[in-house]
Amino acid sequence: MTQKGTVRDEAWKDFHLPAPEAEAIASGTHRDPFSVLGVHQFGDGFIARVFAPGASEITAHDLGGRPVGRLDSGAAPGLFEGRVDLSGREPVTYAAANDGGTWTIEDPYCHGPVLGPMDDYFIAEGSHLRLFEKLGAHPMRHEGADGVHFAVWAPNARRVSVVGEFNGWDGRRHVMRLRLDVGVWEIFAPGVKPGATYKYEIIGPNGERLPLKADPFARRAELRPATASIVAAELEHEWGDSAHRAHWSRTDPRRQPMSIYEVHPGSWRRHADGRFLSWDELADELIPYCVEMGFTHIEFLPISEHPYDPSWGYQTTGLYAPTARFGEPEGFARFVDGAHQVGLCVLIDWVPAHFPTDAHGLARFDGTALYEHADPRQGFHPDWHTAIYNFGRREVVSYLVNNALYWAEAFHVDGIRVDAVASMLYLDYSRKEGEWVPNRHGGRENLEAVAFLQEMNKAVYGSHPGIVTIAEESTSWPKVSAPVHEGGLGFGFKWNMGFMHDTLSYFQRDPIYRSHHHDEMTFGLIYAFSENFVLPVSHDEVVHGKGTMLTRMPGDEWQKFANVRAYFGFMWGYPGKKLLFMGQEFAQRGEWSEARSLDWDHLDDPRHHGMQDLVRDLNRLYASTPALHARDCEPEGFEWLIADDRANSVFAWVRRAPGEKPVVVVANLTPAYREGYRVPMPGKGLWREIFNSDSTIYGGSGKGNLGEVMARPEEGRAIAELALPPLATLMFTPA
Template sequence: MQLAQQFEQVLCSQPFSHLGVVTNKQKSILRVWCPNATEITIKWENTALANVTVTSKNGLFETPLPREYQGEVYRVAVKGSNNKEGYIDPYQFSEQAYHAVHYIDSKPANLYEQAGAQLLTLTSSQGDAIKGVRFCVFAPNASAVSLIGDFNQWDGRLHPMEKTSMGYWVLFVPELVEGERYKYHIKDAHGHDLPHKADPLGFSAEQYPSHASKIYNHNAYEWSDDAWMEKRKKNKYNSPMSIYEVHLGSWKRPGIETDARYLTYKALADDLISYVSNMGYTHVELLPISEFPFDGSWGYQPVGMFAPTSRFGNPDDFKYFVDKAHQAGIGVIIDWVPAHFPEDGHGLARFDGSCVYEYEDPRKGWHPDWNSCIYDFGKDTVRQFLVANALFWLDKFHIDGLRVDAVASMLYLDYSRNDGEWIPNVDGGNENYEAISLLKWMNEEVYKHFPDAMTIAEESTSFPKVSRPVFDGGLGFGFKWNMGWMHDSLHYIAKDPAYRNYHHGEITFSMVYAFDENFVLPISHDEVVHGKGSMLHKMPGDEWQQAANLRCYAGFMYGHPGKKLNFMGNELAQAREWNHDSSLDWHLLDYEKHKGIQALYKALNHLYTSTPALYEQDHEPAGFAWLDHNNADQSVVSFVRTSKNAKQKLYVVSNFTPVPREKFRIGVDDACTLTLALNTDDSTYWGSNYDVISSVNTQPTPWNERTYSAEITLPPLATVFYVANMD
């Protein structure tokens, strides 16, 4: 096939061998591919050199190149074009294009520092600065790849890319600038056209219908969060962590005076961060913000892993959001989804016509629950892609933590599969050794490069040592969601109080394993969708009892060992399930019940963050002791939390029945005064304001296997906190 025909049909994989300055039989020629032209003029940046005009009938132009012209940067001006200066020919920069792959696999972060669309400034032999963009995309089994975008009218013939021995395709295009849209025109191994693909390493993206990637400069934003970055070096395990989980698209919607569907990152930086700070939360956790095409996936079907979704603004706007959170003393955690990805044509699925990112065999590569592709965790390039992405968010966006989604689905080959639908590992078991290895490597890299950040696993099985270091045989996560506590406690609190005595073990069992992992107690978005009902409507009884049960349960949660996480709307006692297509029901705060429950969550946050006994030993047995876990007849649980230096103790008692308990005796460790720190039945929280004892001295009456004790009053369906400070 003639060379011009190869270019015309987008079939050339080695354009640097044919375009630019080409040496042929000891003679140098300059060859330019310009299929829409019949006459071009070559203009050298060195004005001392003469311009050369060339004609062609097939779009392939060539001219002999004198020795004195070699090494000089030239432009191509097309006859009749509005661009009189022409364009700098990309094919004279083969060495600069190849540079992208020289060290790309030597460390994970090199992937996002070298691949994708990188803004560069080159220096010509005359010392002139040549700005442009180097593109690098991995498509090892493609027969041809071309760069397309607004700059070439999305014409796949104009910018063929060079295939390297590593399977990456590269090209440096001068004079492209930030904001330009682009994609890749890829032909599979048999020469068939594929859907135009967005850049897997694209740093910015557009929404439907283009789903195009956009050139973006990560070095332009100026951060103002130095104080926070220094502050976050504190030990997270003995620090308070109360997380507000948020879906940015439905926390609050713009008013009717605007046509905007969502609040922007910048608006959220003001409204949301102010709210989170005022409510006393320490962190905000965002449902996935990696670019995703389908609103209904809530972000859990990501396509643009390296781009914050453009629904709410550009990447600098998201940096502004994080920056403002940090300036307000709020940490930012994002949900990260390395388990699977959707089949959208512009995405990763069969990226070059083959399974570049996913397992080939659907028994490993297809997720039956989510109808999505599963990453090939054993492939080196995929492993680097995922680890690089984890580092990317911590590096470029100053993210404080990654909550890793669906870890259980990664760990087990038979997850949600029937017999015969999965492939055992080499030992005949169901553990995915490749995924386990990947998670360990990811955690090692995160904590090596960002020791002040954290990783949190959403893992629902009894897989051992999820939040233990890799060197200790663990997966290396910093924390793990306590799904067992969540399931058991919600099952218990949904029971009518008359029957709770038969289920008492469900509210106490979590302490059997509470210190096996570094736990976060989650009441997440998953608990208030798909017919599960809102938190308020999980509670039994009439209107008052539902609210009282919710308050009592929230108090129990904040007293229980483990960091805290609550999904947005829990604090409003929202009656309806969460709907991603509408705002939270903020109008409920016009009513005393909802205003009171919001006030309780605020009070619990402030009690938690100001009381060392509630957080300093969250993950150590010395920080917790039962007073009485066997009181099933009265459905009362009582325990004590202790600070690191043992100078502060907090006594927590939860009455899970609507029956008040007068002269209820609890054991106390020391001769001291107990002072009421919080009562969830207080009228401030729309409680019954049952008369309770605000301060009581202990008596030398043994109780609960302790030397001292005190009599208190337990309000109905309430949790009370009494603090004892020993100076």
């Protein structure tokens, strides 16, 4: 017995970690701590090693709490190692002690990887469509212990650690395992719970320690100015919107009414003390307001986490995390569900065109240009001083495509409006000659961005029936809203920036000069059906010195209001879906600021209240009248009746839908009141006046046609003699 014991003791002499390796563990520079820390077989038994700075004593226990061995100090401060009484390799915990007390250490190095070979395969291929379930921070039970799995892509890093309150922000404590084939670092951290704050400590390829990085896949983040990521529990919400989703999955949105209310959630309303409304408070106020106003869709400016309020969310550092400004992610889920249950759709602005260079964000994430192009001619945006995603890198494309899928899946959003698409499509966007790199054919088209947008649209439409994607694209790039298989970008809709620019340019002119610019109002019909268009009067039109819809109009106060009313009537009668930025529905006077609430006290003025009533009635009329929406995107739904009366600045057209009553729209865009104005009508007989922007209930002069007009046959056509109120739009339908 003595001899055998001596031989066994002799065999165990070599388990102690050599000093250089021990010092590498203690300094956090060891390339593979999983190879030495945790439980390892040694001969016919097992040893355990743990790095526990500050401890003076360490005892190992199995997960049942049974002591299995006392560990001795190793060759570097904080390192403990020793034999453990285990029958197999299994996780252990450690009871640590010093003069200040005792604590428990749950050892991550006792646990194997969570990701598997198929994850590696799909990540490497760039085809993983559940990447948001694999990367980031995910609470789980793994190998008998509860904790959190962390995974992050940083292929050029020498070392990546997850740090947080759970390890004293000490990068030596949770050094991660590198999956060499895909450049993903992962670790299962037992004992970490939802709500824990964390970041990644990365040592770059040249040995430099980078600023702590937030998790690109984090589903929660701290409220600015703090920038840490937060471990989020799996989203807990019992959805009640199955009927809503089923409806939109079997309908063609091009033939449905879409009247979109664009909202910045931080400034729509605020508490009296300036605090933001939470998602639940927004649900209580914004959803009923939109229903009352007849809007069909709410579109939020970006709600992903962003550090700087004046960026309005367009410089995001946390694409997967709903901003903490309005509460926890479940609050946004409750908002979307509540909207769906009363028939409202929810759209979100999405920003894959660029990202800010904040130190905790994606910029030079692993010490190299990982998410962005290294060449500033390709990777830096001169307009916004931001970085541009490298769309030629499959991992970056996968990151972005998965983000679009995540919002659709986790939060049931009905659509995604993609910001600044034009800046993605053109390599020379906002650049002078010599400041951009041509594509492989020598052209200025960003072929990689085109492929990314097509891939995103295919993935979103292919997996989420009923969703829509909308492009903010300000050029004449062809087939933006055509299917990918037809050579298009694959979007469902495109913002009609030409309509917005031309019509606002016209309306800003004194009416005496409008006759010279008549074509600004008619030119848009040349291309109106080349795309599936949304007509936007967005946040961009009420900032940066542009004034508001009201203040940019010419004339005295009465004429300013009349012009806005006529404009909205013209827009709601024009082919295309509608979008209006918050505050314009009641003609806010001051430019919008993200720092304060809208001027709701305007509604004490009957003129502003009348404008609000007009938008409400237009929305309801538009939604209930198929001729005004069912062929918004098809040429058979529109026909000019009067397009060339530039002398009087009068326009008239008819809107149609199969099997439905037509609607005639007539706009008189001068202050002159015209009686007996002859308009060719689609048919003879009595026509009801169903809308008059000059009605006294809206603040107008009350002139009109007493509710109806008669169209009489004359030389093979029907003619109605109308009274045209000043600066007004009228609509008629057969009685």
